[in-house]
Amino acid sequence: MSGSTEKMELNINLTAAAEKRLQELVKRYPSAKSAVMPALSLAQEELGWVTDQAVAWVSNRLNLPRSHVREVATFYTMYYKKPVGKYHIQICRTLSCYLCGAQELSKYLRQRFRLTPGEISSDGMWSWEEVECLGSCGTAPMAEINDCYFEKLTSDALGQLLDRIEREQPDLRYSTIVGALGGGLKGHPKSEVWTRDEGL
């Protein structure tokens, strides 16, 4: 879907930290245009999703046509074209996770939240969708919530996880400004891909 053709000026600024970070990121590349992707991540981080103003901001700061920026924003699944919940749950649906019970997780979410993929709960806390292979097939089924992986799930485990998240309100996001993951869920492993029960 295209934008409206009414003229729209850029009328936002991001925080000083984000603006500064963009300049740092631009310097890393031989060509400033390469910073489009981290720039969109910065904008999404502050605004919650990639709004039309976010596109205009990136276009202005990197001196690129808005159409090019919008092309990039609509091509990649991690740039949200509409708002998502504070916690956005992404259930992997591809083969290995499917083989290990991913559909149970989706079913659980539908029942718990009464939301379909794309909707946000009325308190703005939750939204969910099914995504393609997240590279965690060995610890299937699993979900990514914001930028953190939660592996080896069952419906029960997922339920308990969501309860904890609701209670503790952890930071599960990767911040492009800081260049690091948030604190995550306390005590919960950041990754379980190499946990060995018996060693090698």
Added chain:
Amino acid sequence: MSETQLVNITIDGKQISVPKGMNIIEAARLVGVEIPHYCYHPHLSVAGNCRMCQVRIEGQPKLNIACNTGAADGMVIKTQEAAPEVAEAQRATLEFLLINHPLDCTVCDQAGHCKLQDYYYDYNAKASRFIENKVRKVKAEVLGPEIIYDGERCIVCTRCVRFCDEITETSELGVFNRGDHAVIGVSEGQALDNPLAGSVVDLCPVGALTHRRWRFNTRIWYTDQQQSVCGGCSTGCNAQVNLRDGKVVQVKARLNAEVNQEWMCDEGRYGFERFQPESRLQSPQIWQGKEYAPIKLEDALNATQKLVGAGSTGAMLLSPFLTLEETWIALEYATKVMGLDAKSDQTENIQVAVQLVQRPLTKVEAVLISPDYAPNARAFNLLGHALAGNDWRATIQKNYEALLQRVRSGQIKKLFIVGDYALRAVDLDPQLRSALQALECFVATSAAGLDCEGPQNFAQVVLPGRTINEKGGVLVNKDLRLQRLNVLLQAPAGTYPEWSLIKRMAVAAKQPIVGEQVNDERALFREMVVKREIFKGLSLMKIGESGLSLAELQKLASESGTVVANA
């Protein structure tokens, strides 16, 4: 750069020698084979996404796309004419394009000149095997003041996007979303509104991009299609004008690598009818002290003789909207009948000038538009006048302004203005206006009627002329290229082309320039060719639909022994 190397290639068994690296689609044309294609365009970068132009090249493991293949020595190519697997691939490409394509033909403006329809009949013509639900996308989306888009019809060939990126460099368009949700669009708060925007409709092979102002106005098969040239400026974009019931209903740019590639500006494309005045002069008029009275042509011609007839000196002002032949015969009249010096470049002595006013251009406009409103001013140069200096526009304009100044100051007492737009409204400043009104000898030809602003309001005798849309002949563009102008609109009764008026005026002056038998534009052209060395060997056919460059004209003249009698 080194000389272009020629290589030998074989296409469908036919051998041909072409420059190394020549695009295979272009090379195939040379042996009369059309390789169907959508995304390829000779004046845009290669995209290679439609896959319609696949060919079999000996020695290659898979089919190759012809648009991304350059001729190499010994290459053996088979197109759909010679290789069934290529024909099958084309059939499949069309099938793929059609599975989600909406059944819009009955309401789509592109029907009848649609490359999907055309290629379907040529390369597929089979029933669809698709029984799933088609993808739905946006329809009738306004992209800009002139352009409307249908996402379901779009085949995402990206010609329009590349045009805006590479030619106008305005980059309004992008392809958004991935996979079969891909659509073309503008970004929020932007519009496809560059001065050449209408060109994307010509580029679009299907009915995804259409003109808003001409939407649904006619089926293409009800139109008469006339090849001609735009009269907006000295670029001379090649155009195809579609007419119905005597009105312009659509204009497409024609492909011409030397002039306009395949682009036109919106002002030219949508503005053919701006040269038609609101009211027309349909009989000669003579000023009788308080008002004009219509008179018979014979009487008008006699009246002109007293004013600007034989041996009258004074001045002549030419419109840049006359044809080459008209400019020629007007100059003959000026020099031979009026006894004017048309060669002088001395501002104190200018007696003959062509109107030219320069026009400032934005960067995007300058991609195609010339900084003038003068489609045929250079005919003056070609015929040997106003040749001083390096900047032809500056010279012509200087002479023109000098002549006007001489009129203002009263130095010029007799004036013959030939053709509309010889004076523009901006030139009619009060001083010039009163000077014109004070002239005792003043004749003008005009298509515009008496209630339109222009010299026809002040002349003592006004002869009814025609607009550039109502004439045929040759125009000379900014590069001194000869191009054919063809008649588009029918002139109203009572009007005459300027050349015909001048012919009769010369006869009335007892100094005919061309014989009685010169009754139409072709005959006039032939007369001009016979009488001028530079046109030796020239014929209308040789100018053809793509025009003739100055170099080619000169080559013709030097190679021709005898003058060609038949055009």
Added chain:
Amino acid sequence: MSKQHKKILTNNIDFADQHQLAAYESRGGYQAARKALKMEPDAIIAEVKASGLRGRGGAGFPTGVKWGFVPKNTGKPIYLLNNADESEPGTFKDRVLMERDPHLCLEGMIIAAKALGAHWSAIYIRGEYAYPATRIQQAIDQCYAKGYLGKGIFGTDFQLDIVMHRGAGAYICGEETGLIESLEGKKGQPRIKPPFPAVFGLYGCPTVVNNTETLATLPWIIENGAAEYIKFGTEKSPGTKLTSASGHINKPGVYEIELGYPVMDFINNECGGIRGGRNLKGLIVGGSSVAVLRGDELPPLNMSYESMAEAGTALGSGGFMVMDDTVDMVEACLNLQHFYSHESCGQCTPCREGAHWVEKIVHRIHAGQGTAADLPLIEDVCTQIAGHTICPFGDALVVPVRSFIEKYGEEFQNRIDSAIVSQIGGVSVGNAR
């Protein structure tokens, strides 16, 4: 009983502090890089060629040969890109390397950059791998702090900058020209070839794109020599490979195995056999883009490029997905076709339109609305997609559906037959829309 595979990539991976520079170095890290920086670039390339190392991303192209395509003396900068966009379903091995041994990844890049004459390099990490990205960025920061990246590294005048670049969710960015386009700041749509990346890559300059695992193998090869490397594996598939095993097995995970290892041994030993004691119905050995194998086809096969090629499939990325006899193969096939539809970049006609068409037909068969024309139609559509697209994605997307129909044709046919039967008499019984 279990074979002790040589550990080339995972030798230190159990150490909890392996990602820290000091710990990495204490276990011999960056010795290979120091050695490489004193070698002639051509000598490094020769060593890698002699090792027979093949690209571990999926294509299996000999790495040394790929490096040889880069023209020297064009006057343009040369770029080395680490393809960490790991998105092939079933594959999660590069993730382990990045999380647990990020310095190994960087050391491999330094060696490759020296061989190629590259002074700017990027590691393109898929956007969803946020945790691995933090590990890599931390490792890069540690290297810069210690002068192991930047100007004049390891006491030579060699300069190398490495940038960590995150993707944003697009499988097609794992295709090398798609990756390059994405890194340039555009959509990750693959380029038409020619020109090839070795000549015209990032910013129009000569570029080499290598998989993370491939690059991570370089330090060991430089340290120990190609002659040592070819002692492991087979003649055509030397060395070891990380295999990511998942699905209906008892011990899913990443395993480093010597190439040539029998498939059934791998399943029964390392993977711990089929869960619940069930039967093995199907195996996808190298990521979803390689043909599925039936359980009964497996005994003669071993984990090597040649054995898999002979069996009509490919070793691929090593994304080893095991399916037991509870799996509905039509549904499994549909699952994968949906993946490909979702990931099609949309640039060229056969893939953009054909990928979804194939999925829709399989969907309809699965939903009990198949027709007798469907299977021949699928085959015909696949024939017109494969080999007709801009990039190998078109060839990949037809593999699951073709191989599933070939190996489990009766399941598809039964679905279609019962759909037809249920429509006799004009009454459609069963799944409503």
